[in-house]
Amino acid sequence: MSDPAQLLRDWITTYDTPATSVAHLLCDRHHPDTVATTEIGPTLTATTLTFGQLAERSHTLAAGLRDLGITPGDRIATLIPKGIDLTITALAVWRLGAVLVPLLPSFAPSAITQRLTNSHTRLVITDDEYRTKLDPGPDMTSTPAWNIATTGTHPLREGDHTLTTLTGPTPRTVPDTTRAGTDPLAILYVSTVVGPPRGVTVPVRALAAMHAYHHFGLGVEDDDVYWNTADPGSAYGLYHGVISPLLAGHGSLALRAGFFDPELTLDVLGMYGVTNLAADPTTYRTLRAATKTLPPEVIVQRLSSAGEILGQDVIDWVTDIFGVPVRDHYGQTELGWCAGIPNGATDDTDTALVPGSIGPAFPGWDITILEAISDDPAPLGTYGRIAVNLAESPLAWFDGYIGNESASQLRFTPDHAYYLTGDTGFLDRRQQLFFSTRDDGAIVTRGYRIGPSEVEAVLNTHPAVDECGVYSIPDELAGQLVGARIVTAADYDGSPALAEELKEWVRTRFAEHAAPETVDFVPELPRTASGKMRRARLR
Structure with a gap:
């Protein structure tokens, strides 16, 4: 070997x-x-x-x-x-x-x-x-x-x-x-x-x-x-x-x-x-x-x-x-795939899958968990933010987005350099990763990653839409589906026909896989006291 x-x-x-x-x-x-x-x-x-x-x-x-x-x-x-x-x-x-x-x-x-x-x-x-x-x-x-x-x-x-x-x-x-x-x-x-x-x-x-x-x-x-x-x-x-x-x-x-x-x-x-x-x-x-x-x-x-x-x-x-x-593997566009039970040369009984776990970091990567509100490492078994320790990850290559090279996902402290994945989870004592949630709110449907704001931007161009909010719906086959809450503009009434028209609007102006599965009409969207949409309440 x-x-x-x-x-x-x-x-x-x-x-x-x-x-x-x-x-x-x-x-x-x-x-x-x-x-x-x-x-x-x-x-x-x-x-x-x-x-x-x-x-x-x-x-x-x-x-x-x-x-x-x-x-x-x-x-x-x-x-x-x-x-x-x-x-x-x-x-x-x-x-x-x-x-x-x-x-x-x-x-x-x-x-x-x-x-x-x-x-x-x-x-x-x-x-x-x-x-x-x-x-x-x-x-x-x-x-x-x-x-x-x-x-x-x-x-x-x-x-x-x-x-x-x-x-x-x-x-x-x-x-x-x-x-x-x-x-x-x-x-x-x-x-x-x-x-x-x-x-x-x-x-x-x-x-x-x-x-x-x-x-x-x-x-x-x-x-x-x-x-x-x-x-x-x-x-x-x-x-x-x-x-x-x-x-x-x-x-x-x-x-x-x-x-x-x-x-x-x-x-x-x-x-x-x-x-x-x-x-x-x-x-x-x-x-x-x-x-x-x-x-x-x-x-x-x-x-x-x-x-x-x-x-x-x-x-x-x-x-x-x-x-x-x-083998369930973890990664991102910005990283490639960096954790999971290997199918390859390092696959052995020492890395057997623990139920609920993704597995350890692959060779060339070091994954750590940071505290929820600080950049200090979290204790084993404690939920926190999944991060890549860049100094110990020779395969890491991401250094920022186009037009935003000082990306907030890259965090530098006097002692460490991290890439913050935007996901949460914990590590057990065998350094196996347990995934909890995706913090960034993106909707992953049928293998495609969709930003709610991208769908909202398309819906807002329709004359019948005054404002809208997009959210995820759990689904047994697709993983997640897209849902939309619509506040109609004056002189428009919500109807099944309009709901189908809005689905087609997204389908033809953004992507087939981004079309809402469900369109509901509501008098107003949930908002904070400062007027910011409360996306978690859309469900």
């Missing part, structure tokens, strides 16, 4: 240098005949991409992007489903030293506009299916600061580029641009209770944390058939559906389907012989609701879950029906 400390030193040394070739690390150093990605269509047909093909096609696309004037540091956004096109595009962006801004295809124009503007995107590469989301309209500017390219063979709008015209008929190569470990690799967005989503700049040196979790947390081995079901527009999907398997030279599956179907999921598990599955809790909860017994061809040996905390009842069901336990 390899020494974890030595592996960490090797990864940090490799990925945090003054001149790192990201494309070499993710692709060119691997055997050209090894399969990098297998894209599975809705009918379960498969298309494979080897590392050799990935190298050639990403080189050619990078040359086309360079012809458009893309230079190191430029922001390139993608509105592309998971699969081969996204993998090639991401690697081409990184060959040029540019920065990837992956967007969820489920986003509506207003959410897309906010992220493109905040990230100063120069080019958006979109699948043909989502091109209309970039058309001028109430939530999309008619004079964008970005160019548009589509994945099809013919331009869909005047002025559009296509990947076909960018690449041309002849393969080309470009010299890879090297980047320092502190240079940006990608930009992702996290939702908050108040205000717009915050941009997280992921540096090149974060590759070490991604590789470490791939090895220790997910436990992916060379002979595994690995499938991460998360969308690459999210941190878990980008870090560990695209990047970490490429780093390790491991092939991965990508199901190109715009919906979650438990029967389709079981078909993929069985038909392709998946041995290592990483998914969000909604996937496991939905499988439980729809599955009585597993098909005999399902042979999964390692299961991981991330995004929110699994209930013990789901863990028990998964263990019973799959015959192996699901």
Whole structure:
């Protein structure tokens, strides 16, 4: 068994240098005949991409992007489903030293506009299916600061580029641009209770944390058939559906389907012989609701879950029906995944799961609990604020949000430097983490993280809404659903028809997954004496 400390030193040394070739690390150093990605269509047909093909096609696309004037540091956004096109595009962006801004295809124009503007995107590469989301309209500017390219063979709008015209008929190569470990690799967005989503700049040196979790947390081995079901527009999907398997030279599956179907999921598990599955809790909860017994061809040996905390009842069901336990892992966009029972090389009886616990910190991380009202460490077994001790966490990389580099999540005292996760919990005497609540009030529904204020901002643009408040509703399958209390404007009356109209308003102007499940009409919102909305009372 390899020494974890030595592996960490090797990864940090490799990925945090003054001149790192990201494309070499993710692709060119691997055997050209090894399969990098297998894209599975809705009918379960498969298309494979080897590392050799990935190298050639990403080189050619990078040359086309360079012809458009893309230079190191430029922001390139993608509105592309998971699969081969996204993998090639991401690697081409990184060959040029540019920065990837992956967007969820489920986003509506207003959410897309906010992220493109905040990230100063120069080019958006979109699948043909989502091109209309970039058309001028109430939530999309008619004079964008970005160019548009589509994945099809013919331009869909005047002025559009296509990947076909960018690449041309002849393969080309470009010299890879090297980047320092502190240079940006990608930009992702996290939702908050108040205000717009915050941009997280992921540096090149974060590759070490991604590789470490791939090895220790997910436990992916060379002979595994690995499938991460998360969308690459999210941190878990980008870090560990695209990047970490490429780093390790491991092939991965990508199901190109715009919906979650438990029967389709079981078909993929069985038909392709998946041995290592990483998914969000909604996937496991939905499988439980729809599955009585597993098909005999399902042979999964390692299961991981991330995004929110699994209930013990789901863990028990998964263990019973799959015959192996699901490992519940803890992390954030700003960290990667840093705690849980490992599926990998450090998995042994000493880290057996204690009921109700997530598990200990993974190698390379040190988690502590701070007192509720001070930055002093809390006694073992005492609830407090979950924090990462930065001095003892060599894999930590977050240093602030775009436009707010002095983020309040980073706390420096004379003796310590901490990253405050915004979550609460406690550590037991074995240093196993017990999660309690998420302090920041974000709603996690079906694996997506939503800021209540983002939904409120969209609802407030409807003429029938005078003011509104958004809150979470517990749900057995989704984890949480979105609820909304509405105070109607003058001349409007609350009605079932208006409730449905407001749901559709959010669905088309923000995102499908953010649409309220329940809309109630109230005469007023609960407020404090100073007039501040009491969000906890909305329920």
